[in-house]
Amino acid sequence: MRRAVVCSAVAALGLAAACxxxxxxxxxxxGLTREQRxxxxxxxxxxxxxxxPETGLGPLFNSTSCGECHENPKTxxxxxxxEVHATAFRxxxxxxxxxxxxxxxxxxxxxxxxxxxxxxxxxxxPSATARAMRTTVTVFARGLLDLVPEADILAYADPDDRDHDxxxxxxxxxxxxxxGRFGRKAFVPTLAEFNAGAxxxxxxxxxxxxxxxxxxxxQPIPPGVDPVPDPEIEQAALDLxxxxxxxxxxxxxxxxxxxxxxxxxLFAEIGCAACHVPTLRTGPSPIHALxxxxxxxxxxxxxxxxxxxxxxxxxxxxxxxxxxxxPLIDLRHAKNFLHDGRASTLExxxxxxxxxxxxxxxxxxxxxxxxxxxxxxxxxxx
Amino acid sequence: MKHxxxxxxxxxxxxxxxxxxxxxxxxxxxRGTVHNVQPGALDLITGVGYALRVVHIRTPATTxxxxxxxxxxxxxxxxxxxxxxxxRLTDAGLIAERIEQRDTR
Numbered sequence: 001m002r003r004a005v006v007c008s009a010v011a012a013l014g015l016a017a018a019c020x021x022x023x024x025x026x027x028x029x030x031g032l033t034r035e036q037r038x039x040x041x042x043x044x045x046x047x048x049x050x051x052x053p054e055t056g057l058g059p060l061f062n063s064t065s066c067g068e069c070h071e072n073p074k075t076x077x078x079x080x081x082x083e084v085h086a087t088a089f090r091x092x093x094x095x096x097x098x099x100x101x102x103x104x105x106x107x108x109x110x111x112x113x114x115x116x117x118x119x120x121x122x123x124x125x126p127s128a129t130a131r132a133m134r135t136t137v138t139v140f141a142r143g144l145l146d147l148v149p150e151a152d153i154l155a156y157a158d159p160d161d162r163d164h165d166x167x168x169x170x171x172x173x174x175x176x177x178x179x180g181r182f183g184r185k186a187f188v189p190t191l192a193e194f195n196a197g198a199x200x201x202x203x204x205x206x207x208x209x210x211x212x213x214x215x216x217x218x219q220p221i222p223p224g225v226d227p228v229p230d231p232e233i234e235q236a237a238l239d240l241x242x243x244x245x246x247x248x249x250x251x252x253x254x255x256x257x258x259x260x261x262x263x264x265x266l267f268a269e270i271g272c273a274a275c276h277v278p279t280l281r282t283g284p285s286p287i288h289a290l291x292x293x294x295x296x297x298x299x300x301x302x303x304x305x306x307x308x309x310x311x312x313x314x315x316x317x318x319x320x321x322x323x324x325x326x327p328l329i330d331l332r333h334a335k336n337f338l339h340d341g342r343a344s345t346l347e348x349x350x351x352x353x354x355x356x357x358x359x360x361x362x363x364x365x366x367x368x369x370x371x372x373x374x375x376x377x378x379x380x381x382x
Numbered sequence: 383m384k385h386x387x388x389x390x391x392x393x394x395x396x397x398x399x400x401x402x403x404x405x406x407x408x409x410x411x412x413r414g415t416v417h418n419v420q421p422g423a424l425d426l427i428t429g430v431g432y433a434l435r436v437v438h439i440r441t442p443a444t445t446x447x448x449x450x451x452x453x454x455x456x457x458x459x460x461x462x463x464x465x466x467x468x469x470r471l472t473d474a475g476l477i478a479e480r481i482e483q484r485d486t487r
Contacts, residue, residue, distance in 0.1 A: 093462040095417070098427055098434045175427050175434065176413035177464040177486030188431045197431020210433045 022252035025140060025330055026074025029249040031289035036247060043244025044075060046237050051203055056232025058204040059113035059225050060106035060122050060216065066198070066241070069136040073333045076248045079136030082341055083107065083202075086128035087313040094314035100125035101217045103315065104201040116222040123217035130320055132312035133340035134184060138330050142182070143246035144295045145327065146191040147282035150179050156277060156300040167274050167356045169302035172316045172324065181301045184339045185315035186324035192242050199233065199241075206230040207238045246287075250295050251330045254381040263378025266371055271360035275304055275325040298328035298382065307354020310338070321355060331382040346379050347372070410471050412437055413484075416463045424459065424478075426467060439467055439476045449483040459483065 023030065028040045048067035051057035062083050063069050069079035084105040088095040096103045106122040114120060124131075159170040172180035174189045182188040188197065196209035204226075206213055211231045213221055256264060267273055280297040282290055303322040311321035318324075323339060336342075337349035353361040364372060414428035417436060426437045441447075447454040459465065464484045469476040 095461075096427065096434055098417070098429075098436045102432075102434055104432050173464070173486050175415040175429060175464070176466075177484050183432070193431040195431070197429070197433040200433035201431070210430045212435065214433065 023249040024074075025077055025138075025251045025333060027249045027251070028247045029143070029289040032247055033288075036243070036287065036289070039240060039243040040247040043240035043242070043247075046233075046241045047244050048075060051205055053110040053112060054228070056203075056205045056228045058108070058110035059221055060101075060214065061108050061110075061204045062104070062106050062202045064203065066202075069202075070139055072335075073330075076140055076245065077138045077330065078334060080335070081136050082133050083136075084124075085132040085134055085313055085315075086125050086130065087315060088125075088127050088129045089314040089320055090129065092319075094316060094318070095127070096315065097125040097127060099215075099218050100127055102201065102214050103313070106201075106204070106214075110204075110225070112225045113216070113222070116225050117216065119216075125217065130311075130313045135336060135339065135341040137184075137326075138333075139245050140248050141250035141295060141297070141327065141329050142191050142194075143248065143290055144250060144282055144293060145181060145280070145297065145299075145301065146246065147285055147290055148181075148280045148297075148301065149283040152280065152283075153179065153181065153301045157302055165271075165274065166359050167271075167304065169275065169300060169304055169325075169356075170317075170322075171301075172303050172318050172322075174316065180316060181324075183315070184323055184326075185313075185318040186301060186303055187316045187318070191246060195242050195245060196238060199238070206232045208235045209238065247289070250297075253296055254332065256378065256381055259374045260378045260381050262371070263374035263376065266367065266375045267378055270363035270367065270375075272364075272375075273298075274360070275300055275302070275356070276328055277325075296329075296382065299325040301325065304357065305355035306357055309354050310352060312340070328379065328382045332380050346376050408471055410469045410476060412439070412467045412469065414465065414467075416459050416461055416465060418461055419457060419459050424456065424481075426465065437476065439469055439478045440474070441478050441481070445478045446480045447483070448480070450485070454483065456481070 028037060048065055050065045057064060067075050069081045070076050072078050085103050086105055087097055087103045101122050105124060109119055157169050157171060159168050161168045172186040174180050178189040180186040180189050182194040188194040196207055199205040199207050200210045208231050276298040277300045278298055279294050281294045282292055285291040303318050303324055305321050306323050308321060314320050336344055338352060343349035343352055350361055350364050412426055412428050414426040417425040417427045423440050426439055427434055428437055429435045441456045445456060447456050464486045466482045467478050468480045469478050
């Protein structure tokens with residue numbers, strides 16, 4: 001009898017675990033339909049497809065596939081690549097240097113372009129006033145972030161710091177004035193646009209949403225260098241890639257022990273949560289798995305002034321020192337931190353927070369060593 | 383019958399340039415940020431995500447420029463302004479018919 005009770009208890013626990021099965025990095029969202037899971041799998045194949053010059057790669061590019069950079073610990077995760085961006089900030093207006101090849105500086109060329117112009121990478125724009133290094137972010141949970149209602153994001157904004165807490169927060173805007181949410185400077189309004197732009201800017205793959213190649217440092221592409229007709233991928237492939245990224249789940253945070261729970265409390269108490277808003281909720285969506293879902297986001301998707309030491313380029317309305325609050329997602333697999341990867345530990349990353357983050361940073365420094373460890377333990381659970 | 387065929391042929395010849403012109407002058411609407419304003423033209427930065435493009439638009443005296451219900455002169459536009467430009471694509475390039483400055487605070 002006792003054995004039967006134990007068996008039942010074990011079975012019940014197993015069932016509960018199955019019902020609340022953790023989402024691992026690279027897993028799709030829970031609750032997708034069979035058709036959506038199929039699109040996730042087919043989109044992953046496009047995401048991992050290696051492009052060559054004869055299939056549209058280049059003539060300028062940073063990578064040969066999406067998955068080459070977004071790879072750790074699984075497809076869609078972080079990467080160790082660091083790319084260069086450059087813009088000009090004059091009279092408080094940001095110039096993305098489109099006429100000099102755009103703000104993403106491609107670091108590779110196809111053999112044909114090298115032969116035609118004798119260059120190994122895109123020339124650095126001469127009008128740039130700043131250079132930025134950018135690490136490869138994870139794209140997990142981007143489908144959820146895409147659906148957070150604009151009104152919810154704007155509700156966190158306090159551009160004039162009316163509540164006098166030292167934290168303002170304001171939205172960035174795209175070139176056509178829409179609320180931005182993607183990218184380190186929140187310059188891109190939607191996931192679909194981020195993906196379409198990345199195909200061109202990172203791989204030189206034109207697509208129906210962005211059917212023309214960038215120029216080469218302001219000069220047209222030499223004849224014959226890029227013979228594949230535009231667009232170089234069709235809408236269906238772009239849509240599948242979108243669905244793969246959109247359906248990537250938010251990896252479940254690890255179960256917290258006592259130390260982690262203390263760290264989570266401290267995270268709120270010392271003010272980290274003022275910008276790294278722990279939970280966001282998606283708006284209505286026809287996709288059940290994305291429809292009105294609360295998820296651990298740890299971002300407000302707004303720009304905050306992070307002080308002069310972290311400042312690099314402007315972008316849209318973001319000044320050089322303003323950055324979007326980074327979503328704290330899958331931190332346990334991150335090997336470096338901050339937009340340029342300058343911090344190799346979470347402690348270093350917190351210590352580098354300036355501007356609106358300095359009060360929380362100082363409170364972190366002021367607490368006892370074991371409390372700091374507890375907060376780090378919590379962050380490492382995310 | 384021969385007369386009818388001639389009339390149809392003549393009509394077709396007469397209508398062809400109009401059809402070609404209509405095709406050439408198809409409307410284009412751009413939303414973007416003003417990059418610079420020159421006499422008789424402006425450059426607009428448009429684009430998707432990280433892939434941005436510059437569009438050169440001519441602004442003849444007939445171009446209407448507005449901010450809400452207020453009329454503006456094209457020279458009052460400045461770099462960084464977000465606008466919607468309704469243009470015609472002609473043999474001479476894009477010509478703005480109306481530019482609306484948008485409030486995006």
